[in-house]
Amino acid sequence: FLHPPPSWDVEETLKRLQSQKRVQVIMVVNTEGIPIKSTMDNPTTTQYANLMHNFILKAWSTVREIDPQNDLTFLQIRSKKNEIMIAPDKNYFLIVIQDPTE
């Protein structure tokens, strides 16, 4: 059950996600750090993207170093104030920042 049906719209889902409680930011950046889509202002998005980039690469190389056939699929960084969830891909990063408190 891993593939969403074609009726499943990207835009709609993004709206749904954004309207969820406690979701602060959703952004999609490409591998250069240039934001493609973001609900936040550009400088902050770029800053996040740049910082994430190194971290993601490190995590990715760590996973692959242990087993080259493995691959990184998801990253979650939970901090006191928020939780950053990253879905990395070859071409882009999908980053969602959520407020973890109840």
Added chain:
Amino acid sequence: MTPGKHSRASAGAADAGRKGRPSTPPPVATMPTSPGNSRKQQNLWLNVGPQAKKSISFINTARGGFTKSYVGANQSRMAMSKTMTILPEIKTEKMNISTPKTVIQVMFLRILNDVTPRPLYRPDPHMGTAKPNKLLTSQEGSYASDYISSYSLYQNTLNPSILGQFTRSVLGSSTVTKSSVSTTESIAEDLEEPSYKREKLTSFTDLRVVRATPEKVVTKEDLQKTIEITLTETETLRFFNLPTIMISVESEEAEKLLRRNKNYETLCRNRLGNDLYVERMMQTINGAPKNKDVQCDKIIKEDKGVMSSTWDLYDSYNAMELSSLAAKQSMLESTSRASIPPKDREQRMPGSTIEKSSEASSLMDIENVILTTIHEDEEDHSETILKSDKFRQDLFFMERVLMENLFQPKLAAYRQLRILKEPGTEEPADFLKSKKLEESQEEGKKEEEEEIEISTEQSTIPAILERLWSFSCDLTKGLSVSSLAWNKINPDLLAVGYGHFGFKEQKRGLACCWSIKNPMWPERIYQSPYGVTAVDFSIGAPNLLAVGYHNGTIAIYNVQSNSNVPVLDSSESPQKHLGPVWQLQWIEQDRGTTGDDKREILVSISADGRISKWVIRKGLDSHDLMRLKRTTASSSKKGGEMEKKGEALISRQAPGMCFAFHPKDTNIYLAGTEEGHIHKCSCSYNEQYLDTYRGHKGPVYKIAWNPFCHDVFLSCSADWGVIIWQQENTKPFLSFYPTTYVVYDVAWSPKSSYIFAAANESRVEIWDLHTSTLDPLIVNVANPGIKFTTVLFAKQTDCLLVGDSDGQVAVYELRNMPTALDSGRVRLT
């Protein structure tokens, strides 16, 4: 050399050259002596006799002198020269052109015995100048000028070295190798040549020209002529002379040698103070050194470093295997896309050189383009990203993760894990770790049970239904839930059918697949113009979902596929139901008669009074299992029914509302009708009922067998009642009339045989027969305006799903339930 030798040679010549090689020269003393033993060499051509080294004797007959001693070289040369002058005349006379045959014969012998060392230097036979051989000028021979020229060349080159001992041998060998015909002659020529050369170095070219002409003079007559051949012995050839440094004391020379040695010793002794010997420095002439520089092209060096990591190596190996495909693809892609992806690939796979080269070349092309249109490219690229499948998938996961975060405590309760109060160390239910959950669930269960036991012993905490969350979304608002079904394989997947219960309104219907992991939005949505009345997942093919509609059609959807179109549809089937399909169930039936394995069939019951089974062969094929006839009360019971028999009934079919197959024996099933009767039927008989249970006064909405005790079943109906029956008894065993509302649904708890849930219009009740048969254990009152329509237990957890008329499926957790003490056999009192 003396004439004596001469004579000897001549005598030898008479042998027609059959002699082989003479013995090797004997060891020669340090003092130059005349060659003791001369090597006799048969020379066909030359009447050149052996010549003494020292003697400048006049030789009558022209004979080449082969003097080998080093000392005598000069002398011999001189002698040679002298003889040479004489030779021409003589030779012209005596130069014979032998018939080819004899020549060859003799030559052949020579070759066999020839041990002359091969020359180190072999000049091009066609390059050399003609020999200034006067002998040959007169000769009309079969000797090609080229041969001769080659020899002349030899002489040219070897002139300086003739002084050495080896010259003769070299020359001789050269002649042998060059031609088989004229070796002897050439040797003779060799002998002659040097002198000529030395004398007439300048006149070679002239001679050559001269030489060419006489060749043509050769006529056939000349060839036919008989020719006299004189064989003479040649001079001894000395090839190697190693003078000894030791002499026997008894030899003649010993005395001389001793004297000499003594002299030398005295000399050495006297050297120091002797005036005769003075040490003096001498300046040698050093050659002027010259520095020569060579410049080459600059060697371009490049430093390149790579951090080789495990994944890098793996990627490189994989990339090399797929390099041919990848190169093409990357070429295509890089030309069409922006430079970002190629660079990205370079980052990821720095080890693959082939890809790099192809990308580099394409990058070069695109670079300029990129600089100008970089903005547009990026935009395009971002569009493709957003539309890519992967992105959608990632969003999909992201949503689930978000949900998991939001509903974390609820989900944890559902999965019976500890709830995190704060961001703690324990991991919450994660969709990536769902498998682990299965294992930990059991542990959790045990813990919960223990806790409950302890709690019940200590204090009586009432059991409650705690609402965790509810599945609902905008789409489902306003519809009422008509049926619920779990997926047989994936315990997180739930199918919900939405429709309208009002018979007048036929609004749209919806069948949704929900996942526990995402309570906010269904995974699959199948819309239809008719209300959905029944859903069920297949057992054998868990991706198939059967949906029954209010108009009687049955559709089968493949949940795994992305399409919204049903795989199979019974709308065109001639045997389709004419009334709403109230219940669907997939049954695995033994086909004992045909000997097949368990075949799965879809059984449906509908308001047109037919229970039919559907088999998926090429389409949906259906058979009627049973036609529900309107039964009348048996005459024994009510006599007043006789009239009814005579009544003209509009339809003899009783609308079926529900059915339930026996859990053990899939041949037997119970069917509930709108009349309120429950019929026990068998698949083998499709005409008659086995039994009829009468107890309900209104349509029976649900029948359920007890999962633990197979003789007991439960039924609920619109007459506000829930009745427990025993299989053998057609009379109700226990009946419950808790409220004055229609009971829409009942379900047994999978955990305990005493517990069942009932949903009526206003509330959900959990009954525990073990505790009490008069009152329900838990009562959960619905919000006003909402009716509870369906009830379903969750298998692994203590949760209950309740569907209501507002399109919500609420998940409740049963808390503090009393545990079952024994296996659950209902005691029949």
